[in-house]
Amino acid sequence: MSRSGVKRVLVVVPHVQAGERLLDILPALESDMRIQVMISTPETGYRWSGIEEYVRRLDGLVIPWHQAVSTRFDVVLAACHWGLAELDGPVVLMPHGVGSLGSRIGYDGDADRHNLHRDHLMLGDDVIPTVLALATDEERAVLGEACAEALPGAVVAGDPSFDRMLAGLPYRDVYREALGAEPGQRIVLVSSTWSKHSLFGADPAIFARLAEELPRPEYLVVAVLHPFVWHAYSRRQVLAWLARAREAGLVVLPPEEGWRAALAAADVAVGDLGSVLQYAVGLGVPTVMSTCSLAGVRPGSPAEMVSRIAVPLRLDRPLAPQVSRAGPPADAERERVVRTITGRPGQALSLLRGTCYALLGLDQPSHGVPVSPASLPEPIR
Structure with a gap:
């Protein structure tokens, strides 16, 4: 290795929509010379066709899942709960769509089930995410009823994707x-x-x-x-x-x-x-x-x-x-x-950046990170 003492950040990409949400956050971290970013795809039984090609196109350091689960990370970034319980390191979990509650009735037909239930957030008596990034204060109230154990790690951070749309x-x-x-x-x-x-x-x-x-x-x-x-x-x-x-x-x-x-x-x-x-x-x-x-x-x-x-x-x-x-x-x-x-319009990137640096034990760089407008569309020809 050319450098020692670099903080390791793992980006967990089980599917494209999670990957795209995490790409909204990475610019706030990856340019820091004290940080190295790695990418891995969980082997959960849900292996979507083409996901390997997608993560390779990100041009980052892609490591196999067996290496990811045997490595200690300083921060794990995720936008889906798949595979997180297997990893060693503080997990920052955020939604990959609108909010953490979701709008879809579950496979079991339970119309009251949402993504803040304990079966998404806990393994036995342990809360999986160290930080649960919520979009709104209402979600925090729902979390208190559905999985109070996760409340200490809850941060209302807004929606970075919506912020980029507004900037565009x-x-x-x-x-x-x-x-x-x-x-x-x-x-x-x-x-x-x-x-x-x-x-x-x-x-x-x-x-x-x-x-x-x-x-x-x-x-x-x-x-x-x-x-x-x-x-x-x-x-x-x-x-x-x-x-x-x-x-x-x-x-x-x-x-x-x-x-x-x-x-x-x-x-x-x-x-x-x-x-x-x-x-x-x-x-x-x-x-x-x-x-x-x-x-x-x-x-x-x-x-x-x-x-x-x-x-x-x-x-x-x-x-x-x-x-x-x-x-x-x-x-x-x-x-x-x-x-x-969003309960924090325009603030998601700065709030999530501060959260990650606190977990890393590093001072934030003095320069700010502006919200990038949504990327230029490239239609399929």
């Missing part, structure tokens, strides 16, 4: 150009999460229908599919399924990045119970939500709140008139949704 709003025109939009053309961002209740799950032809029904001179339709869709079926298969839609002018974004910039550029967002539509309302974008997805929504969740704001999308009816009815949320509605996304 001044670059709306640049994002539109990158997506291929013509002047005056309305961008309709169409997103689908995974599961049978998702937009794509309920109607696999939804992207083609929208691209064909919305007149091309007036609209540009942009598709965002959850990374699990890409990894469950493969890039080749997904693009084959979307061939008809792409012939009709659909722009397809890759699973890794681009959707946040597309949201900043969008005139309308069409979606389901996933996080994208919740972020859309938070940005003030007019929204249309599939009524089919409500079957998978946990009562009282952020997605249910969005369903009361968005135009309901009926898949058995013509789509264009439903999209044209969408208007921006009222200020009070938008503010309510923002409060479910």
Whole structure:
């Protein structure tokens, strides 16, 4: 080794959405000469196709899981609980979507279950995360009821992804150009999460229908599919399924990045119970939500709140008139949704940076770390 005494930080990447969230945090740490960052993918039984290629493209030091579990780390960064109990080092756990509560009803059908239950956070009598980064003060209150043992390590840190979207709003025109939009053309961002209740799950032809029904001179339709869709079926298969839609002018974004910039550029967002539509309302974008997805929504969740704001999308009816009815949320509605996304707007990066440096036992560098705007979208060609 060329250097001694360097603090070791492990970034745990079980899937793309966790990796992308952690990439929002890394710039606050990795340039420090006292810190070395390593990356590993847990071997939990859930091994998504293509995850090895994804982590290799990050150009960091990727170590095998067996090495990760046998190494002492000064900080472990995670945005998913998979495999964390096997690691040696203080864990900073954050959500990889909107908040830690989530909106999806669990596999067991329990509508009251959310991601702050003790079965996510504890192993026996031990709390797994040393620090649990929460998005809002409401989540802290829920944690106190669901898993009081984790409260001492809870930090309300906001949402770094949403902060980057807000920082990207001044670059709306640049994002539109990158997506291929013509002047005056309305961008309709169409997103689908995974599961049978998702937009794509309920109607696999939804992207083609929208691209064909919305007149091309007036609209540009942009598709965002959850990374699990890409990894469950493969890039080749997904693009084959979307061939008809792409012939009709659909722009397809890759699973890794681009959707946040597309949201900043969008005139309308069409979606389901996933996080994208919740972020859309938070940005003030007019929204249309599939009524089919409500079957998978946990009562009282952020997605249910969005369903009361968005135009309901009926898949058995013509789509264009439903999209044209969408208007921006009222200020009070938008503010309510923002409060479910972040309790510390614009502060997530600095709060998480301070948290990590405290665990590392290092003084923070004197220079600040500005919030980077959402990255430029790069559509699949």
